Amino acid sequence: MEVALYHPIFGYYSGPRNPIGKAGDYVTAPALSPVFSASFGKLISEFLSRTGDVVSTVVDIGCGDGALIHSLSEAVDKKTRSRLQFVGVDRTLGRLDPSLRQSSSLAFVRTLAEVPRNNAQLVISNELFDAFPFARLVMRDEHIHELWVTERDGELDWTEHEAPAEYEYYFAERGLELADGQFADLSPEWQAYYEEVCAFVERGLIVTLDYGFPEDQLFHPRFRRFGTAASYTQQRVTRDLLQDPGSRDITAHINFSDLMRTGERAGNGTLFFDRQAKFLLALGAAEHELFAPVEEVESLESGLELRERREDARRLILPDGIGEDIRVLVQSRGVPEEGWSFQRKLF
Secondary structure, three states, rough: OOHHHHHHOOOOOOOOOOOOOOOEOOOOOHHHOHHHHHHHHHHHHHHHHHHHOOOOEEEEEOOOOOOOHHHHHOOOOOOHHHOOOEEEEEOOOOOOOHHHHHHOOOOEEHHHHHHHOEEEEEEEEEEEEHHOOEEEEEEOOEEEEEEEEEEEOOEEEEEEEEEEHHHHHHHOOOOOOOHHHHHEEEEEEEHHHHHHHHHHHEEEEEEEEEEEOOOHHOOOOOOOOOOEEEEEOOOOOOOOOOOOOOOOOEEEEEEHHHHHHHHHHHHOEEEEEEHHHHHHHHHHHHHHHHHHHHHHOOOOOOOHHHHHHHHHHHOOOOOOOOHHHHHEEEEEEEEOOOHHHHHHOOO
């Protein structure tokens, strides 16, 4: 997976092509509707009101083409922006929009260590951890095996080997048991990288949006018998992870319990964990003009274009949309743990 996604020449994420969007391989919430960025703009303003008159850093880890961090910088007014430094972090920066490279209001770096902390930090990651390379595991007669990639007759194929002891320990430590024949997808990098994020935030919020579950749901022997690993291209999903390597996205759902525990061990408080739809609604997403009655919306768009944008906005918060599939974890250090808008009870 590391080679297929991040090889400097042939890796899926290394080239200039942007796979995100309706014309790409998959759609993310920020690319789906401006309601996402507008909601986070409200969070940024609230963050500043609760951290005092200091300069803060807003960081988007896994920034891709830079569209999200750019839209966040545009979502706040000029006076507010003077107290903020916006930074995008991505290990390749190969997909970064060339027009943003020279922006005076944005900075782009490859590692979190290069980001200035300033006095407070608001760190956001959207679908970052589910793109980390993972081990594909399967239980065979009470022993965990790891699937390796091999070659047979010029084609990639799977082969099984007894898994390293670290994976046996991982499940035993958490009191989890895989059923015989059950698959599981697991990345040690989830915890390791989240530790880096926690170390970076001395005073602020960490907002993690991703596909995943708490561990009792992620490794449930009945509901997740075949794991969660999948490959995406042109808005279609397949379980064949070895098909067309380098030209498809590969992903697996993450264990949010790992992130929660890692943050809490580092001294962070867990402020919120729930579906993205609930998080955005609590921030005030429904106040956006795209949710207003049609006759109140000022737009130069045709009726069809406006209807499509309104439908995309609804997908962020309706039960059958992307907002129900993605979870949001918010942890904090050195800032108030109560009274945030995203903690409001909606119903």
